[in-house]
Structure formats: C-alpha cells, structure tokens
Amino acid sequence: MTLKVLITPRSFGKGSPAPLEMLKNKGYEIVINPYGRIMTKEEMVSLIQDVDGVIVGVDPLDKEVLQHARKLKVISKYGVGIDNVDTDYAKQMSIPVTVTAGANKEAVADYAFALMLGTARKLAQIDKECKNVNWNKMTTIDMWGKTLGLIGLGNIGKGVAKRAGGFNMNVLAYDLFQDKAYAEANGIHYVPLETLLKESDFISMHLPLNEQTRHIIGSQQFKIMKPTAVIVNTARGGLIDEEALFCALKENQIWGAGIDVFEQEPPHNKELLGLDNIIIGSHCAASTYGAIDEMGMMASANIIEHMAAKAEIIDAD
Structure with a gap:
C-alpha cells in the first residue's frame, strides 16, 4: 500500500527539489497544498482524511481537523512553533509531532x-x-x-x-x-x-x-x-x-x-x-533559500524516520 504525505507550506522545496525527492524515493504519494495560501480548517479536513503523514506550516491542525485524520501516523512541523497543532490530542491519538529545530x-x-x-x-x-x-x-x-x-x-x-x-x-x-x-x-x-x-x-x-x-x-x-x-x-x-x-x-x-x-x-x-x-512582513522571516532547504530536508527526514518506526511496530505485531 502506497503511503500518502500532505505538504502544506508553500515554500517547501522551493529552493531545492531535494526534500521532495527524499519523500518520492521512499515511494510516498505526495499531495501539495493546491491553494497557494494558508489553508482553512475545512480545506485541511478535506485533504487530511486519507494521508499517512503531514508536513505542516501554520495551517490549522486542531482537534477538529485531526479527528478526520484517520490514517495519520506523524505530524512534521515545518518550523518550530506548534501553537497551530493540538499536541494534546495528537498525543492522545499516539501521533508524534516533530519540529525542525534550528533550521531557520x-x-x-x-x-x-x-x-x-x-x-x-x-x-x-x-x-x-x-x-x-x-x-x-x-x-x-x-x-x-x-x-x-x-x-x-x-x-x-x-x-x-x-x-x-x-x-x-x-x-x-x-x-x-x-x-x-x-x-x-x-x-x-x-x-x-x-x-x-x-x-x-x-x-x-x-x-x-x-x-x-x-x-x-x-x-x-x-x-x-x-x-x-x-x-x-x-x-x-x-x-x-x-x-x-x-x-x-x-x-x-x-x-x-x-x-x-x-x-x-x-x-x-x-x-x-x-x-x-x-x-x-508577510510571515517571511524564515523565507531564505538556505533556511527553506534546511527546514525541508529536516521535515522530510522526520516524516521518513517516524513512518519507518510505525512500520516496524506493525511488522512486529
């Protein structure tokens, strides 16, 4: 079964294709934010229902959204601020939340x-x-x-x-x-x-x-x-x-x-x-090509690491 990853940040992979290639080389199906802006709750709900991993920027990932993420295995924050993520509910659902500490x-x-x-x-x-x-x-x-x-x-x-x-x-x-x-x-x-x-x-x-x-x-x-x-x-x-x-x-x-x-x-x-x-500013302090590349690589690595860990648990069972 092909695993699916939703990517919401508009700048992801903008400087270098390497972060996307990391995910594609693992055989993941990639779903890119189609709106070219921060998504609403309703838009997040419609896209997150059948994904296994999400790389998220500042789009809403509160309980209302996460309740619809039935297959979600990992949340990879593209950055370090996680106030848009209901971490308590994610923990309750055993969904790890990672950040790209130090990248930007x-x-x-x-x-x-x-x-x-x-x-x-x-x-x-x-x-x-x-x-x-x-x-x-x-x-x-x-x-x-x-x-x-x-x-x-x-x-x-x-x-x-x-x-x-x-x-x-x-x-x-x-x-x-x-x-x-x-x-x-x-x-x-x-x-x-x-x-x-x-x-x-x-x-x-x-x-x-x-x-x-x-x-x-x-x-x-x-x-x-x-x-x-x-x-x-x-x-x-x-x-x-x-x-x-x-x-x-x-x-x-x-x-x-x-x-x-x-x-x-x-x-x-x-x-x-x-x-x-x-x-x-337009929330662009971290928007340099160097920072974007580093955040993308770290966010992709976090997805791959936790997807693999989940797969190992399933195999062990």
Missing part, C-alpha cells in the same frame, strides 16, 4: 535585526518618499551603543544577541527558562519584564505562543516603554495585542515597530497598514 534560526535572527534597523532609520518611509521624488532628509534614531531587550533567549534570541555585539549594544533578556551560563559568558543580563521594557531602546520578541504569553505586550506595557523604543516580532502573532500596538503607534507612544507575524494574516485591523511607523 539564523535567517530569523537576520530578519529581526533588519526590522530593528529598518524601523529605527525609517528605511521604508524614506524609500517611499524618494520614489515620489521627495528628497527631504528625515532625522532618525541610532542603534549603535543602545540597549536591546530580548523577550525570550532561545536559539533565535541568542542569534539576535550575537548580531547586537557588532553594534556595541547592551543586551537584556527576559525568559522563564534561563540559560544563566550562556548569559554570563556573553554579557547578557536577565531582568524582570517590566525592567526590560523600561530600559530597552529596542525590543525583540522570541517566545512561543501559549496561554501565558498571549498578549504579553499590551497597552500597559506600551505605556512604560521609552518614546523612542522600537519593538519587533518575528515569533508569533498573538504575543502583542494588536489593538494596543495600533494605538501606541498612532499616538506615537513609541518610535515604531517591525511586525512579521499577526494573529490573523493579513492583519484584521487594516488601519495598521496605513501607518508610517511600522514595517510589516
């Missing part, structure tokens, strides 16, 4: 730093004005020697901290799970969240999304930031209350924001798109 960390760290620098120097706004033949100079803010606050000091946060070293920045961090040895070795100081928000010139989000972290940045947090603060989010939509963000930007409570992820994409509040003090 350098690409996302690059993008987070690019958003900070681009927002600080108003690169998008200056570009827009120049294309309208307005050559008036804009005065912007510096990054050199400023304080960077990292909300989350995992692999990507550490990557951003390394880049900050080249800008002679003082680095603060907030995280419930503290790597104190790494922080001490790299001159990073763990502080309470309120201290980080008050003292940081640049704030970069690197947390998973869960009930504890949802809207960890809201109206009260914006009120204690510096008026020249820049906040960027390349982690997960939902970490920042978007209505509070809109108000903070519109009222110039902070200097600006660089946001690559939203609770709904495109964002529900379309007024955000009209502000000059925000740079918006």
